[in-house]
Amino acid sequence: MDKILYDIEINRSPNAYMANLKSNVKPQRPIREYKGATLEEILDQLVRDILDENEE
Numbered sequence: 001m002d003k004i005l006y007d008i009e010i011n012r013s014p015n016a017y018m019a020n021l022k023s024n025v026k027p028q029r030p031i032r033e034y035k036g037a038t039l040e041e042i043l044d045q046l047v048r049d050i051l052d053e054n055e056e
Helices: 039-055
Strands: 006-013 016-023 032-036
Touching: 006 039, 016 039, 032 039
Parallel strands: none
Antiparallel strands: 006 016, 016 032
């Protein structure tokens, strides 16, 4: 059975990327927001946060 671990939404404005991350692994954590100039910057932030959360 598949289980959704994270809900991630990424949006682009004319000069920045924005992402929202909701954890289903630790649902008590608030929705986290990220902003960056490039998509790579946003993805790097998301990956680091997810890895940190799973090491706890």
